[in-house]
Amino acid sequence: MVASPSGQQPHAAQLYTRQAAKLSLLPQDNNDPEANATKAVKAKFITPRDPVIETANGGRLPAVPLAEAEKLNCFKDEAEHHGSPRGEPAIRRRTKELAAAQETDEGATIHHQNLGQSVRAEAPLRTAVPSPKTHPLFPQLPMYGPPTFLRNLQSFGFQVSSAFLSLAFLGTIVLGSLFTSIPLLLQNLYLCLTLRDPEKRRPFYEEEKRRRKVRKDSAKAWKRQRRRHQNRGRDGPKSEAEEYEPQEGGKDRLICDVSYYARRVGLDVENFSVQTEDGFIIELWHVFNPKDYIPASSTHRSQDDPIVFPNNYLDDSTATLSQQYPLGKQKYPILLVHGLLQSAGAYCTNDDDSLAFYLAKAGYDVWLGNNRCGFRPRHQMLSYNDPRMWNWNIRQMGVMDLPALVSRVLSETGFAKLGLVCHSQGTTETFVALAKEQRPDLGNKISVFCALAPAVYAGPLIGKMYFKFMRIISPGMFRVMFGIHAFIPFMMLMHRWLPGSIYGALGYRVFSFLFNWSDTRWERDLRNRLFQFSPVYVSAESMRWWLGRECFATQKCILATREEGRREEEEDEEEGMRLEEYFDNGKGYQTEQQGEGDTGRELRGRNAWYDEQVPPFALWVAGNDELVDGRRLLRRFERGREPCVKVVHQKIIEEYEHLD
Numbered sequence: 001m002v003a004s005p006s007g008q009q010p011h012a013a014q015l016y017t018r019q020a021a022k023l024s025l026l027p028q029d030n031n032d033p034e035a036n037a038t039k040a041v042k043a044k045f046i047t048p049r050d051p052v053i054e055t056a057n058g059g060r061l062p063a064v065p066l067a068e069a070e071k072l073n074c075f076k077d078e079a080e081h082h083g084s085p086r087g088e089p090a091i092r093r094r095t096k097e098l099a100a101a102q103e104t105d106e107g108a109t110i111h112h113q114n115l116g117q118s119v120r121a122e123a124p125l126r127t128a129v130p131s132p133k134t135h136p137l138f139p140q141l142p143m144y145g146p147p148t149f150l151r152n153l154q155s156f157g158f159q160v161s162s163a164f165l166s167l168a169f170l171g172t173i174v175l176g177s178l179f180t181s182i183p184l185l186l187q188n189l190y191l192c193l194t195l196r197d198p199e200k201r202r203p204f205y206e207e208e209k210r211r212r213k214v215r216k217d218s219a220k221a222w223k224r225q226r227r228r229h230q231n232r233g234r235d236g237p238k239s240e241a242e243e244y245e246p247q248e249g250g251k252d253r254l255i256c257d258v259s260y261y262a263r264r265v266g267l268d269v270e271n272f273s274v275q276t277e278d279g280f281i282i283e284l285w286h287v288f289n290p291k292d293y294i295p296a297s298s299t300h301r302s303q304d305d306p307i308v309f310p311n312n313y314l315d316d317s318t319a320t321l322s323q324q325y326p327l328g329k330q331k332y333p334i335l336l337v338h339g340l341l342q343s344a345g346a347y348c349t350n351d352d353d354s355l356a357f358y359l360a361k362a363g364y365d366v367w368l369g370n371n372r373c374g375f376r377p378r379h380q381m382l383s384y385n386d387p388r389m390w391n392w393n394i395r396q397m398g399v400m401d402l403p404a405l406v407s408r409v410l411s412e413t414g415f416a417k418l419g420l421v422c423h424s425q426g427t428t429e430t431f432v433a434l435a436k437e438q439r440p441d442l443g444n445k446i447s448v449f450c451a452l453a454p455a456v457y458a459g460p461l462i463g464k465m466y467f468k469f470m471r472i473i474s475p476g477m478f479r480v481m482f483g484i485h486a487f488i489p490f491m492m493l494m495h496r497w498l499p500g501s502i503y504g505a506l507g508y509r510v511f512s513f514l515f516n517w518s519d520t521r522w523e524r525d526l527r528n529r530l531f532q533f534s535p536v537y538v539s540a541e542s543m544r545w546w547l548g549r550e551c552f553a554t555q556k557c558i559l560a561t562r563e564e565g566r567r568e569e570e571e572d573e574e575e576g577m578r579l580e581e582y583f584d585n586g587k588g589y590q591t592e593q594q595g596e597g598d599t600g601r602e603l604r605g606r607n608a609w610y611d612e613q614v615p616p617f618a619l620w621v622a623g624n625d626e627l628v629d630g631r632r633l634l635r636r637f638e639r640g641r642e643p644c645v646k647v648v649h650q651k652i653i654e655e656y657e658h659l660d
Contacts, residue, residue: 016075023053023072025061025381027146038381042076043069047439050399052278059381060306062278063141063391136561137551138395141541144387155387155484162483170488173466177513203520212525222249242266244289244361254500256532258285258345265357270295273303276404281378284405285344285368287360294324308407331365333413335405339424343375344368345533350526365413369405371397373537387484393545398433406445417447424658427451428558435559436611446615448648453622453658457629458556461516470547471554478548482540491535504528516626521660559609572635608642616648623654
């Protein structure tokens with residue numbers, strides 16, 4: 001006999017209380033007001049695969065497994081008398097439906113509406129559940145509950161083991177980089193002993209020499225001008241003739257401060273705090289010309305609510321920055337997002353040739369977006385030592401961080417769309433976010449997506465010994481070695497402790513050794529600046545997604561499995577053979593193409609990643625990039641595998657490497 005709904009309700013309330021305690025910030029104690037205020041209330045699905053836990057005080061907790069979030073909503077729904085229209089508990093019915101759906105290939109791809117699901121905010125919580133299918137490249141994240149003695153002990157154990165083992169791994173890399181630098185060091189020493197300049201071997205030696213002289217002259221002129229104005233009782237150098245008046249000058253102090261380098265070229269930077277939908281506080285830097293813009297107040301620049309694209313975000317009354325520009329001088333917004341282990345300061349290290357400063361002086365409103373944690377790990381509720389603070393990977397950057405940054409820029413400027421420029425990992429999170437099973441509606445807010453060194457397919461460098469080591473160890477061993485918190489946090493200690501010149505030189509050697517990069521096309525005198533803005537805090541879980549055995553390093557792609565990639569390669573080889581036969585014999589390829597028609601194009605696009613909401617793409621590929629394979633991405637678009645993608649520009653720069 002089936003129990004009545006009224007009989008189910010007390011039991012459901014108990015189950016709900018137990019499940020809420022499992023997902024709360026702190027262990028539940030009726031006598032502890034703080035614990036009660038941070039009790040889990042319900043799961044909110046940002047996307048069908050991305051639940052966050054809302055707490056009693058309005059806070060949000062991230063990275064909850066789908067099944068656990070679904071249980072919380074179902075138990076809450078039944079406990080609040082929503083009942084079950086079929087006379088059985090919602091969670092039991094839902095479990096049966098998922099099991100039945102997964103028995104067949106067709107069932108595994110049933111859309112969530114077919115199982116009684118809803119994306120409406122007012123719908124019962126039992127219907128606000130995810131699709132049963134998850135992408136193989138994005139497996140479930142680990143489950144970490146509220147802190148208990150046992151969990152704290154385990155967390156401390158991971159911190160201790162990873163402190164020693166990851167430091168040993170880093171030490172091995174550093175020693176390897178120094179050892180491989182010995183031949184170059186000996187060559188340079190020999191040239192110096194024979195009274196020759198080693199720098200003359202650099203391909204752009206004369207240009208570097210000229211720029212060095214210009215900087216020295218500018219530094220001397222700045223000191224003289226500053227001395228004159230100080231003698232006249234003024235605050236600093238003034239020049240009415242210049243549109244962009246430098247407010248800093250002299251010798252480069254090599255500091256991790258974007259505004260310092262902006263002031264050296266007559267610009268400035270203000271820092272906005274942005275809250276993601278899962279509660280992380282991330283930094284958004286706004287580049288402006290002090291002559292035509294009034295900086296926002298510190299109160300306005302603080303974090304806002306974790307709501308992306310609110311209903312009034314295009315209302316002129318909320319577009320504060322549009323009011324802070326002189327009438328008619330508002331500029332079109334451009335958002336720049338950085339790569340792996342970097343911050344957005346990477347766009348500000350080359351004086352006037354820096355991309356951020358170049359775009360600002362070209363008439364754009366430039367914003368620099370930073371991903372979660374960065375230089376200052378912050379969350380609305382979580383602390384640094386809580387493993388939930390670090391339980392995220394590239395998907396969370398794409399579906400949480402990027403929309404929050406885009407939303408804040410648009411709400412501040414009042415524009416309906418912005419231009420998006422990303423490098424390396426920044427392109428990855430964008431390609432992931434725009435995918436039709438992630439957050440495709442984000443494409444409606446982007447006028448054009450410019451991808452620099454797009455990181456979609458893996459390059460040959462992924463097969464290097466130290467990367468292969470990280471791929472072959474088990475997930476458990478990965479956590480023992482690198483922990484469940486920040487990835488090798490000792491790098492950040494080195495960043496704080498070492499002088500900028502020493503840290504910059506060491507950082508270049510290590511990264512050059514790891515990724516086969518060179519500074520051939522970098523201005524040698526400015527090289528150390530780049531490493532003042534890297535590395536940043538990233539999660540060990542994120543690095544496991546990049547280099548561990550389950551995801552990118554194994555699948556060789558961010559949105560397709562290895563088997564799917566192999567089928568694409570076979571199709572490309574077959575088409576190449578047909579094309580070769582056509583040119584050799586004058587038959588075959590043309591006839592087949594003519595007979596292919598719409599059906600052939602549909603077959604090619606059957607595994608498309610993007611739908612009609614995707615924005616236009618502009619792609620710049622480094623021809624000498626061993627870290628990622630940009631040519632293969634271009635080939636995917638050229639072969640019609642993404643029928644909705646419009647590539648408005650593409651360029652392969654043959655001699656460029658990944659960071660150039």
